[in-house]
Each structure stands twice: as C-alpha cells, then as structure tokens.
Amino acid sequence: MPISLCRVCLIAFVVVVTGCTRMMFSPSDEWVETPDQLGYDYEEKLIRSENGQLISAWLLPQRQSQRNKPKGAVLFFHGKADNISTHLSNVNWLADEGYDVLMVDYRGFGRSHGQAGLSSSLVDIRYSTLWFLDKYSGATPKYLLGQDYGASMAGYVMATNERLLKPFSAVILDSGFGSYRNLSAEKLDDHWLTDLVKTPVLQTIPSEYDLIDYIENISPTPLLIVHGTEDTVVPYRYGEALFEQAKEPKQFLSYKGEHIAAYDDVKNRQVLLQFLNQHQHTQISQQ
Template identity: 25%
Template structure:
C-alpha cells in the first residue's frame, strides 16, 4: 500500500510517500529515506523509489520524502536548501512518525544517500525508536567534497562572493550563496557527530564513486564506536546498473542491523 502525505516543516509542506507492506502489523520496522543534494524522494534513475518498493515487498514500512525546496515539496531549491533546514525537515518527519499510533512500537531506521547521509549522521535523535542507520556514499567532509568535486572550486568561490550559482551537474539548478556560506562557516562534522551515536550503522560505498571519496567512509567506520559494518562495493555514486545488487545488500544486512539494536521479529 502506498499513500501520499503532506508533513509540516519550516512553515511549509513536505511531500512524502508512505509504503506499507501487506498485512502490516504493529512493531514492523519503518525505514525513513533521506535523499541527497539536488535529489528527491524518487532518486536518480529511481534509486530511492526502487529501494522503497523492494523493502515494502520484503515486509518493511518505508517513508520517503522531499526536503523543503526539493521534489514535490513546497519551497524553492535556490533559497530553502541548507543543512540546518534539512536537519529540521528530518526532525519534523520523525515527529510525524512518533505521533502515528500505527508506528507506536515500530523500530525506526534512518537511511541517507550522499548529503542525506550527512543529515542522518548529524541528526540528534528525538525519538527513542531510532534503532539504526544506513548511509550510502555519505558526505563526510562537506567543505572539501563540495569545493573539490560536487560543485567545483570555481562555483564554490563564486558563491562565497555572494553570487548565485546555476547549471551545476549540467542540470538547471540555481542556488543562492547561503548554502555554501553555511558549509564554510558552520562546523558540520558528521564523523565527529557520529562518534557519539549508539545506534548500529551500515556504511555502503563504491570504488567507482567519483563524486564523494571512499576515504571519508573508511574514516567514519574507524571512528564509529557502536556496532558497525562497512561494505565496499564496485558501485558508482548512484549504483548505476547495479540497483538490484544494492537492494539485496541492504535487505541482507537489515535484519542483522536491527538485531544489534533490539530483538525484532521481521
């Protein structure tokens, strides 16, 4: 079963899609999927949508959503995109989950891709039922990642000068300077933040990723103090041509991830 939802955040509305498996029962785990920079709840090549459908068929609940300014949500990408804004959006999504009787006993697993991985790693859990995290190609060095690879040094410097930047990724995005200035002036350190977490963590990163360096995930794994697993694959940044393998990898590891946190019948 799939249901479209609107969730309030930042005085606007997040567009979200809820997937529930047939015969959904109280206590069924729920995964909350966080997309990356310039992404949406469908995902590049339908990566996020296909993962949600796979997990739904495997018996899990899934909630995928667009940040304010992204996808079908209210707002404007150019002005509403920021790490602090995305963190607030995730907080509001989890508060919505916490207010739903059908999820009252469901363990929650947070999944983040790329910059969504940073949001998942730096988010301070406000509901006790966050029992695990999965990050795929997470941004762990945001200033270096964005300056050197994601938008490049020329657009980075242009944005620091207060100018808007556009047409990065060869796509029609426009972004005002507050995003880059926020990265440059605020200490977003997912590796340090994650070292204080107690939830089990699954890290997935591919050797063919030319967007976010694999080395950051290696450092994250080494610094993480709770139960953890690091899976190095041949994926590129979006598991292009290997989505079935990507889905099966998560499916195989998910029960173990939850077992490390709390006994759950899946």
C-alpha cells in the same frame, strides 16, 4: 574579460551574497514517476515542519499481503538533487521485502513548500522524523536510511539528538561524507577557473553541521556505512573516513559501483536486509 570568466565571477558574486548552501541543492518539482506507475500502493503525506512549513512525503506500505504488520519501517532521505520520484528505485524494493517506507522531500523539492537550503533541510529532517516516530510509535522496528546529502544531513541530526535517535533499531548511511566544506573544495578544484572563487565560496559554507565531528555519537545504535569504490560524486575515501570515525557497533558495505548504486545489485540488497533483520530488536532491548 572572456565570457566564461565573466560567468565565473558572476557566480562568485551570487554565492557570496546569497550564501552557498542554497546552491548546493538542485531540486525539481516534477515527478519522473509515481509508485502506482510501478504497481505500488502509496499515500501522499504533508508533514508540518517549522513555522507551519509543509513538506511532502510518500508512504509505501509493505507488499507482502500475507503479513498483517510490516517487518519494520524505513525512513528515507535522498540526496541533493531532483525529488523523491527520482529516488524511488533505491527503496521501493524494500516494500517488496515487507517493509513500510517513508520517503521525504525537503522544502523546495517536489511538492514541498519553501526554498531549499542546508539549515532548513536539517529542520525538515527533524520534523519528519518526529512524524515518522509518532506513526510507528509501537514495537515496529524502525530504521533510518540516508543517501548522499541525505546521509550526511540525517546522520548529523541523529548524532546530535539522542531523543530522535533512540527509537531507531539501526542507521544506514549510504554514499555520505563528513564535511560540506571539504567536499565543496574538491569540486571547486575540478576546474582552474574556480580557483578564482574558491576562497570566498568556501567561507560561506558552514562547518558546524559536519557529520565527521559527531558520527561517533550514533553509537550504541548499530550503523551501516555503504559506499561504492567507483563513486566519482562522493569519492570512496569519504565513506572510509566516516567508518573510521564511527564507534562500534558498525559495519561497512563496500561495493564495486558508482554513486548510490548499491541496490542495483541483489547481493547488496541481501546484505542490507540481513543487517535490518539482525538488529530488529536492538531498539526494544535498549528501552
């Protein structure tokens, strides 16, 4: 048996035995850069998740010194790889615009304890959301921003928990997808060798957490879907499908670019800022 085929069979065995959801994630415990290296103040936080599990987070306060209070607070969940340090450039600019930002690492990422996995990440999202809502319990507008897996996981958590969703003024889902199994099947189709393991691998991927089945429940909270037309990691049609399934009020930010690259363009930043400003009173009016 060729070596490459042996490796594929070994991977198939490991996946079937341990479960594929752990292998979805590629966490790192090394900081690439910290906010202070870029001139930002920040606080390292440890948030207690289920069973006392500690997950780490960075809190970046707004940088507009003339303001006593932030314009709003943004809760950020990144994708399946690395840790918050590699996703810093996606959100630090929000602090420049007057927003506090809480960046959260799921267990197994960065300084968070435990082992990465889909169901455990969903739990960590719930507990960190509760921490965030407790800290910003007043009238400060609150927004959720998820990217890649963070969009699909946090979107599911919000759509299936009205108590967590209601305090948010708006939800932004960037480069997300509706079905873990469908996305995984597409990745397995990229190489003929993976046809040997496709069926047993896909059987280990749960479908009960699929955002596509619940995204309509985010309404009436305003929703912004963001996706790049040149995204090869999560193809553009996945964003279109989420938008089609979602209910009003909703908005689609389509940009010409690659995966989670929207905010490299100042024009896209302005669209997001306008969306945040437009809906800053939504949660207050719903109470």
